[in-house]
Amino acid sequence: IFVLVAFASLALATTIYDIQYTEEAGPDGLYPSPLVDQEVTVTGIVAGANYGSDGKFFLTDPEGGAWHGIYVYYFDEPYAQLGDEVEVTGTVSEYYGLTELSYCTINILSSGNPVPAPSQVTAMDLLVPAQAEMWEGCLVQIDNVSVTEVQDDYGQWYVEDATGECQIDDGFFYLDEVDPAIVLEPGMTWGRIIGCVDYSYSEFSINPRTPEDLIEEVGSD
Numbered sequence: 562i563f564v565l566v567a568f569a570s571l572a573l574a575t576t577i578y579d580i581q582y583t584e585e586a587g588p589d590g591l592y593p594s595p596l597v598d599q600e601v602t603v604t605g606i607v608a609g610a611n612y613g614s615d616g617k618f619f620l621t622d623p624e625g626g627a628w629h630g631i632y633v634y635y636f637d638e639p640y641a642q643l644g645d646e647v648e649v650t651g652t653v654s655e656y657y658g659l660t661e662l663s664y665c666t667i668n669i670l671s672s673g674n675p676v677p678a679p680s681q682v683t684a685m686d687l688l689v690p691a692q693a694e695m696w697e698g699c700l701v702q703i704d705n706v707s708v709t710e711v712q713d714d715y716g717q718w719y720v721e722d723a724t725g726e727c728q729i730d731d732g733f734f735y736l737d738e739v740d741p742a743i744v745l746e747p748g749m750t751w752g753r754i755i756g757c758v759d760y761s762y763s764e765f766s767i768n769p770r771t772p773e774d775l776i777e778e779v780g781s782d
Contacts, residue, residue, distance in 0.1 A: 575601045577620060580653055581628045581660060581698065591658040592694040601662075602650040603631075607641045608676050608700040609757035609770045612732050616640040619698055619757040620647060620662075625677025630699030632759060634663040643770070646670040658690075659760040660697060676700070679755050685724035687758070687765040701767060702755045703727065704779060711745040712736060717766065718745055720754065730766035732759060739772050752779035 580594050580601065587593045608630060609619035616636040622629040633641075633649055634656075641647050651665030679702040687693045706720035716731030733756075736743040755774040756767040769775055 575603050577603055577605055577622045577631045577698075578628050580631060580662075581695075583694070586691070589658070591655075591690050593655045594653050594660045596653045597655055597660075598653065600650065600652050602648065603662075604646065604648045604670070605631075606674050606676055607643055607645045607647055609733065609768070610641055610643045610645075612757070612768070614733075618647075619700070620649060621677055621698075621700060623674075623677065625700065626680055627695035627699065629677075630697070630757070632659060632661040632698050632757075633665060633667075634661050635665040635667055639667075639669060641667060641669060642672065644674045644676055645672050646674050657761065658763075683724040684720070684722050684727035687727045687767070688725060693758075693760075693765040696758045697760055697765065699758055700755070701758055702753055703767060704753050706751050706754060708745050708747055708749040708751075711747065720751065728764050728766040729754060729756070730759070730768050732757075732766075732768035733770045734772070743772060743775065750777075752776050 580596050583592050583595050605620040605622055607618050608621040618633050618641045620631055620633050648668040648670055649662055649665050651662035654661050654663045679700045682701045682703055706722045709721050709726055710719040712718045718729050719726050753776040756769040759766055
C-alpha cells in the first residue's frame, strides 16, 4: 500500500510545464495559466539568478524547452544561485500577463547542477502572445542580430534578425555598470544573445543574465 501511495504521489507532482502550458487565450488576448490562483509545489533548476538584484529567479524543468520555464517572485534569503535545484511552494499568479510563482517559500535541494541549454528562437517567435507564450520564463538564445535601438530610460533596447525585431532588457544587470561598460550603437552586431524571457508592458523581452550572455561571434561547430 505504501508503494502505491508513493507512486501516486509522484505521478501527481506538479511540473512547470503543467503551470505554463495552455492553448486558451484570455479575454485580453494573453494566455493565463490553467492553475492560476492555485498553490503548487514544483521542483526545477535555476536558469537565471538574482533577477532585479534582489533574489528573484527563473526556474526550469530539467529538460528545458518551450513551456518549461517560470519566473519566481521571491526575494528573501537564502538566494537561489544558477544551477541550484530548488523546490518552490507558491501561488500561481498572473502579473499583468506574466505568469509567476509568488508568495513563495523555497528549499534548495542541491547546487552545481547543469543548466539546460537555451532554446533557439527568432525575433518573430517573440512578437505576439500566441507564438511567444511558450517561451515565457524560459532560457533562450537568438542568433545573428544587430542593434536597431539603443537603451531607453528603462534599460530596454532592440535588435533584429532576419525575421523581425525584438526587445532585450536589463533585468539582471545594467550595461553601464559592468566593467568594461557595454556601450550600444545602432548597427552593432551580436553573434548570439542568451537570456530569460519575461513579459511586461505588452512586450516579451530577452534578459541576458551576465555580460557573457552577449556573444560577439559564434564559433563554427
